[in-house]
């Protein structure tokens with residue numbers, strides 16, 4: 686009895702570990718795609734792949750998540766005003782906190798692993 690309980694426990698453990706990791710993967714892939722959809726409007730200036738083609742427009746590809754969120758919040762609050770910040774204030778105005786997080790997730794993961 687004790688033997689068979691042990692025998693069944695092992696495959697069950699591995700199967701559920703596998704299911705857990707694949708659903709986590711699907712979740713992060715979905716989050717990446719959602720951020721990408723929301724970032725379409727940003728690509729005009731920051732480039733299709735997060736690398737801009739014009740000098741005054743910064744690259745966003747691979748930027749830190751926390752930095753992206755705080756930069757966007759600062760633009761929205763008009764705390765960031767130098768240079769061409771006015772262009773970004775207008776962009777950030779339309780974004781909710783959730784949008785900022787989704788977009789920041791996308792750009793911070795862009796270029797990592799197999800994300801193009």
Ligand code: HEC
Nearest residue numbers: 726727730741742743753756767768769770772773776788
């Ligand atoms: C009209 C062109 C334009 C569009 C569209 C645009 N940006 Fe920008 N973005 C800029 C410019 C110009 C700057 C530099 C502003 C400055 O001098 O502070 C900038 C700066 C930023 C920064 C700060 C980067 C850093 O290194 O400090 C972030 C983050 C950012 N943009 C995110 C976005 C996101 C997200 C979107 C889409 C919702 C977006 N931008 C759409 C032009 C644009």
